[in-house]
Structure formats: structure tokens, C-alpha cells
Amino acid sequence: MRYPSLKAPSHLLFLVFCIGLIADVLVPEIWGHGKTKDYPLWFWAGQQVLHGQSLYPVDPSGYFEFIYPPLPAVLLAPLAFFGKVPLYLFLCLLNAAAAWLVAQFSHAMAGSGRQPGLWLEALPGCIMITFVVDIFDLGQPNLLLLVMMLGGFWLLRGGRPWLAVGMFALATAIKVFPIAVLPYLVWRRRWGAVAGMTAFLVFFLLILPAPFRGFQHNVAELKTWYQGMIGTSSAEGFGQRAEQNWSSVNQSIIAVSHRLLRPLNYNQDDPHKPPRYMNLVDLDFATANWIVVAVCALIGLGYIRLIPPAWLRTEKSDAEEIGILFCLMTVASPLAREYYFVWLFFPITVLVHRAAYDPRPKVRTGTWIVLAAVCVLLGFSLPMYPIALQAYGNNLAATFVLIAGLAWHLRSPLKQGGEALPPAPGALQPGVTSKQ
Template identity: 30%
Template sequence: MTAPTLPRTDRGRALLVLVLAAAVTVFTATVPLLRDFFDLRVYYGAVHTWVHHGGRIYDYRVPGTAYGFTYPPFAALVMLPLAPMGRHTAIVASLLVNLAALAVVLRILAGPGWRRHGWYRWSLALCALALFEPLRDTFSFGQVNLVLLALVLGDSWLLSTGRGRWAGVGIGLAAAVKLTPALFIGLLLLARRWRAAGVATAVALAATGLAAWADPRASRFYWTEALWDTGRVGRLDYVSNQSLQGVLARLGEPDRALWAAVVLLVLCGWAWRAGRAVAAGDWTAAFALTGAAACLVSPITWVHHLVWLLPSFAVLARAGHPRPAGALYAVLCTSVVWLWFDDSSGIDGFLGSNIYTWITLGLLLALPTGQPRSDRPPLARSPSHTAPAPSPARPATAAGDQSESSSGTGEVAAATGVAADLDPVRSPSSEPTGST
């Protein structure tokens, strides 16, 4: 079967981009469930209750729901700029911040040769990204995970370009806002980047201490009560929870010992694979593997948390696997897990309701991790003695240039590791996750 011919003139390309942008706009406005900035409402309400009404951060509940603020107190400090804003201004600010974070993420993943993709490929990539369910929900919920991803990938860029002096600051801030990114400190320890691990730990502790100074009661409540109460976040068996804990909960297996054993097994696999990536000097793959592992081992990983998988798709495409990357990416655009919103029993429920978890697990087990150490120069330790490690966007793999295919999927994958040929399914659920 002959592949479709793509336009080769600027006029034809511009027309194609306009048609795709219109189709994506219609789709996002009519097909997926729009989340009405639910999580932003949690952040906004908690900050206004704290600043303007003298209440505690964790007392606020979105009217008509049981959902309130669930992040560490330092996150509330970071969100203090919401206090003087009206609701509509806060929504605009959330969209702008997430757009800026997305630009940072794409710039880091594309690497120093990002300009070579040109306006056409970047336009195709943005159309594809607009269909990615975790990204859609991040914007529609007003979520913060994209900002945390940008902070963490900033450290990846520093480490891979020999600018490791300040590496760890982004990870430390991200871990102080939300606990899951703390696994990246484990990656730094695994890589024996002691300075970066120390910086990350110091920044996280300093930020946490600042929050404790600003509101001792809130910090005491969070670290002694709220942290251990998963019911504040939402039901473990809710289909949006695509973590290993969610899989077990939908199977009716609440045994924490079983979950802890599975988590330990996954962490061992992560340590082995991430260690190989670090040994090969492939920091992007190491960070991608860590993001996937964090999604699996976290007690609750809502669908929109899976923006942490974006680096994995960039790694796949760059390693010369645009078709698998495109296929997996397309599944993550379909909202298919919501077909089992009401009933996840049976074999079809076990496979279908957890399909995003299976994709995450597959990426952890099979993501390419660069060439062996013998085929690479050693990691940079001193600028005068060794060459710097490869850039996060272009590890030295023999198949790297294969991602620059001229096919529709290949052109998008070459830029960001995503595919444009997608077949979305309407989400049947209107229940907010409450996963602030």
C-alpha cells in the first residue's frame, strides 16, 4: 500500500496545517470531556481560604465535592500569586504557565537541532500533542505536572551538557511541590552524581522548611495526617488511576503488602535499566525511565499525570522507532480506558481498563537506552580531560537519523516522538479526579 503523498510546497503545507488545526479544535471542543479547570479551582479555593478568610489550606473543599488540596504546603506557597487574581484571570494564568512549560519541555527534548524541524513539522507536532489525553487533561484541569516535568528535564539538560553545577535545583523544587518527583533524587544517587543529589535534597528540605515556617499547623497536619489518607485524593479503583495500585484495586486486592512487593520489583527493574542508561551517557532515557517508574509506583496516577511519558516517546522516535512510538501514543489519545468506567471486571476489563498502565510498564521494560559504554566517550567529569556527555535530545545512536522520515507519522515523530494519525474515542466520565 502506497503511503499518502504529503504537500511539498509551503502553500500546500500551510493549508494542511490549517485543516489539521481546525479538526483538532473541533475534536477538543466537542469529543473529550472538558474538565472545567477542576484542579485549578482546588488550588484557587485553598489559597483564597488561607489568605483572605483565615482558614487552613487543607480545610477547603470544592463546593458539592469532597475534594480539597492534597499537595505539600510548599505547593500552596508557590501558588500564592493566585490570591489577588479573579477566577478568569487565574484560568488565563494557568494556560499561559502550562504553555510556557510545554515550550520548555519540547525545546529540551528536541535538543540543539530543534530549528531544523522548521515550522511545518512543529505545527504537525503541536496538532498531535493537542490530542494527547494526558496533555489535554493537564490544560483542562489546570494541573501542575507539566511545570514539574519542565523543572526536572531542566536538570537533565544541565547534566547532559556538562553544566551540572546547578543540577538538582529543579528536581528539589518539583519534589517539594509534589512527592512523586523525589524518585529523580534516587536517579541522581544511582548515577553517583552526589553533588546534584545533595543539591536536590537540600532544596527540597529548604522549601519544605519554608512552608513549615509560613504555616506550622498546615505542615503538621499534612505530614502527620493528610499524607497518609489516600481517601482525600480519590478512590484507588477509579479507572483514571493508572498506577499499579489502581490495577490491584480494580482487581479487588487491597493488600498493601502485595502492592509493596510489586512496587519493589518495579523499582529493581527501574534501577537496572536506568543504571544502563546512565552508563551509556543517555540522560534523556534515564529521566524518561524514571518518569515511567514514578507513574507506576505512585499510589495514585491519574491519566493527566502521564505527561511524564512524553520523554519516552521522544526517546523512541529518536532511536529509530517512530512507528511503535506513534502506535502507543495514538492509544494514549483515545481515552479508551473510560470504556470500563462502570465495570472493569473480566479479562477485557483487566486488559482494557489498565491499558495505560501496560503502556507505561512496557516503556519501562523496553525503552532504548543508547549505546554501550564501549561505543561512547566517558561521561564528562572535567572539561579539560573528557568530552561532555551527549545532549539529552541526541544521544549517539546509530539509528538516530531514521526518525526523520518524510511520512506523516515520521515527520511528527521526528520532532517530538508523537504521531498525528489518531482515532479518539469519547470519554464517558464526568467525575473529577480530585487529584490536585
């Protein structure tokens, strides 16, 4: 891993980039009418904890200002005590550090055994730049969650499973969708990691908030949050913010599938826009759900069939396997807004390493073509393109192109002489270092 250096032009550009994004958050708050998006919500949640007020309405069917579990509000409270500007500045610095660490972890875990040059190192970040800007502007924690997950897999590979699953559990307790790593650990028979993650989840969700909220109060709020967010689903939507669930802003497998299978207005998040529909058929809610379940089951079975058995794993195959896992975790979340796809940073980095360092010329060329296709598809989210491209799932399509590229590399490893064959027995396994 590299440390930042002002002598490196790409590192200097990253610093200038972060300063600009931090200014975009702080200038409106200090000299303007106040920063909007999610920043005021984080301050409100922290203040609710400081003053012993409820985070959720008594009725789980009511409107939730705060749609996250109680733990993030508890973590925000100490910073909210000092006011909005210190809180916003800390969150920006946290995102800047997370962006740097995501890049460093991604390159270190790409499995090529090569240290990229400075500009090649910057390439995945350039591809992901719009998502990073979105995260800074909104104040969302998805970059932080990504660095937790990457750090967890780094620790797991280094033989420190308890620290690793602590990172997984913390990410899940902040924003639920990283829970998808748990079935992966079950399939890989990492039973200690499964037990550890479960124990840490209990700690983060039930025990850690208790001294600040009271045990009974915290349990009651957790129950209300679960009923309002996880336990509700209907043809109109799921959880909170029903107007966003089926609209073009959501590019999850669930949302895109329902828009294709049912007559759903993909402009419903904006009442000023005329209704638009993209459904190919007109199915009822239950039938559409069963089709989504079947599609997800086929994808899951395909992933299980694709990944190598434990005794054939290498650092290279692990990078491709985990890259596909991150892709699936992103699109399997019921709500996958634009900034969720910053999680493609790691899989894109893996393919950049394959495109740069694979000794097979045709493979390098093909991998660059895959990356170019991913960039084109991701680019359709820019405002200059019709919103229909997002409704049809341009980011979802880019994710599946990434999965296809990673899957090909996973099934076509290199042997000496340039031909492909399965990895050799005795290859490095996660949690076991090369010296063991």
C-alpha cells in the same frame, strides 16, 4: 531549540490550539456560569493564604479541599489577589509555555544529534494531545512539573547541578511524586545533587512559606498535610479521595495491582454506575501490598541492572535511561490519573528520534511498530471505549511497552557498520560537557 515562528505551519497550529484551550477556560468564567474543575480550588487556596486562613482541617482525618503541600497555595496567592480571570489566564499561559518547552527540551535531549523537521517535531505532541487538553481543562500542573524535571536534567548535563536540583525540589514541593528522582540520584552517586535537593526541599517546604504563613503555622499545616495525605493507608484507600484510589481513573502500579488482586469496584468514583470488578484472585489488603512491593522491587532491580555504568554513558544512552525513569516515576506514583501520563512525552520523543534516525532499517521499523502499539493502548482512554480497558490499565500497559522499546535501544547501541555493541569508554557523562 527552536523559537516559535508564525511562518511555520506546525507552530501556527500550536498557537491556534493554545488559544482554543485558553478560550475553553476563560469563556465560561467571563460569560458563563464559571469555570469548574480545579481552577476555583486554586483561587480558593490563594485566597486562604491572603486572608491568613487554614488550608486544611484541624483533624487530619477530615476532608481536605486542598490536597497539595502549602507551597503551591503560597505561590498562587499573589495571582489570586487580582481575581479569578487573571489567575486563570496566567495558569493557562504557564501551561502553554510549558507545553512548548517540554517539546523543545525533549527533542534537544533525545540523544540523536539531529534537529527534526517541523512535522516530525510535532509528532510527539500530536500523540500526547488528549493529555495536554486534559491538563488545560482541569488546570493541573503536571506539564509544568515535567518541564521542571526536563530542565533539571538539562542543567545537570550542563554542569549546573545546584540549579538542577533546585528544579527537582520545586517540582517535588508542588506535587510530591517527582521525589522518585532522589533514589535515582543516590544510585548514580550524585551526592552533591542529593544533598542539594534535600536542602532545597527544606527551603521550599519550611522556610519559603514561613514569612507569609508564620513558621509555626506552616509547620503545623505541613504536619497535618503529611498525616492526611502520606501517613494514611487502609483497605478502603490512601490519602484523600478514597473513592478514586482504587477506581479506573487511577492507573498506577499500586491501583491496577490491587484491582487485580482484591475485589474492588472500579466504578466506585461514580455512584450512578453499577459495581464492576476485575480481580483474578481474592486476597487481603496486606498480602496484596506485599505483592505490590515485590513487583516494584523487581522493576527497580531490573532498571538498575539495565542502565549502564557511569563510564559507559553517552548522550544517547542517557536519553533512554531518563526516558525509562520518567515512565517509572509516572506509574510508581500512588495516584496516576489520565493527565499524569503526559510525562510519557519525553520517552515517546526519544523513540520517535530512534524510529526516524537509526541507520538500521529493521530497527527503525520495529521502533515505529512499538510507537504504534503505544498509540493504540493510549487511545483506549477515549470515551468511545469501555471503561474496563482503563480499569485494566491501558495507559500502564502503554508505559511498559515504551519501557521495553527504550530498554532494547539502551542495550543495543549502534556501532559503525550497523552492528550493536556497548558504548565506548570515555563517553559523555551527565554534568560533564563534551568540551571538558
